[in-house]
Amino acid sequence: MKTIHEFLEYLQYEKNYSKETIKNYEIDLLDFESYLSVHHLTKQKLTYNDARDYVRFLSEEKKESATTVSRYISALRTYFNYLVSEDELEKNVFSLVKLPKKGKHLPKFFYYNEIREMLESIDRSTAVGQRDYLLIHLLYATGVRVSELIGIQLEDISLDRKQIKILGKGAKERYVYFDDQTKACLQIYLKEARPSLAGKKKNNDLLLNQNGGPLTARGVRYLLNKIIRKTSIEKNISPHMLRHSFATSLLNEGCDIMSVQELLGHANLSATGIYTHVTNDRLKEVYYKAMPRAKK
Template sequence: MEAILEEFDQYLALERGRSAHTRRAYLGDLRSLFEFLAQRHPDAGLRALTLPVLRSWLAAQASAGAARTTLARRASAVKTFTAWALRRGLIAEDPSVRLQAPKARRTLPSVLRQDQAIDAMDAAASGAAQGDPLAIRDRLIVEMLYATGIRVSELCGLDVDDVDTSRRVLRVLGKGNRQRTVPFGLPAHGALTSWLTEGRPKLATAASGAALLLGARGGRLDARQARTVVHQTMAAVTGAPDIGPHGLRHSAATHLLEGGADLRVVQELLGHSTLATTQLYTHVTVARLRAVHDQAHPRA
């Protein structure tokens, strides 16, 4: 089974362009399925992979408290695997064709108000004013995430050459290895200039390579460190929700739409493959308008 999973992992990486995070999640889901299968059919291998078994496995996950989003992802992992296994001749038929999983509920994400976003940027800038290279980097993390709406993995994956300072744009490699160009404004440009001239040179080592953002030891910044930076910055803003990098992405998209940006433009900026994903932010905007209306209108 491990040999099969290793080959499947290579397929996900090379042919489907899945990220390392997605591949780890899919392989973890499949190992869970294989353990479930081995308990019921110890010596049958993939031959015992039937629709009733898949349904029983998902039902057991649901009974154990798995969220709808988790069940949806696990069903997707199984469907991708069985389709691949059928093409490879590992199974005679695809048992997941009629497999259904509960659709993930789309919840409204927590977002900053525009004044809270400004306060967060000011908090990051005040920390960088002392000249500490890590504080200068942290300011850039917060500014760039909010200015561009890119994912934290995309930000940490940037190289110095991916930044065009004259045009104020980033060349971003997103999900599925899709490349897009994302602009950023003058405040983020100022944070970037400070980092490149005052911060990065103090942290760079021979092992830094071309990485734009660096950790304390000079290596490429890890996404977990960037998340910690965002949470710490939000903690300094009175009344702000405790959001991470994805919350800044949500906030950027919401504020763009509130400012009159076209939905298709926001889709391109965020790197969404379908417009339906971007449309979630229109729901956020309407929900916020209704909340204000309910609070302020005497006959709401």
């Protein structure tokens, strides 16, 4: 039987999955292997009912959200498809398992005054502070995914053009752009902070940790939580919330959704649909400008 490790290598080298996706798949599949062991089950003898039981276990016993359960099912479908293609299994028992219905909700985002408060809370007198300051600027100014952020290499950045080459999902390249404030942060970081963090280590990753190695997705989440705790903002934070904030800001300022789609790196417009919410103030403004009877 092909191992999970072999499957993950297949995703990396043949399917060009991102490091973040591969890591999530690994966690989900190892959880599944533990479940099989505890319940004395094997992949070869697994039935459709067993697959449905596992999904119920995730939802009812582990109390996982619909989004997380869907991620597990997606990982397992892909894994079992791989095993079938390698003639290790005769059928994919997860192919008929239905994804749980997700409740519709507006993406959570930060207003610009909250972004500003986060930036002002950072002590920029240290190399670490300068890096954290740049971190917030990059996430908000470009809307990149955390996996894309930590993958930025020095040669990907053009300060003159104020653009960064990004390797997105499915190894698709695109360019994102940044403003003058972010450019200034980048210049200071590259000249002062990064050499201090790198020390004697040589690598081309833009964002470094305190040991001179590349910053990880987990490290980014840790730093964001550390930053927001120093503010008066009573919200949870994640890299994706800053991506939501980027998209919301553009739409509120009148940017068309097709352009937002391109900047976010979405393969189709339906994925960008969740960002078509706008703030209530903006909706009110649009209404009074457009509704004939509301015009004075």
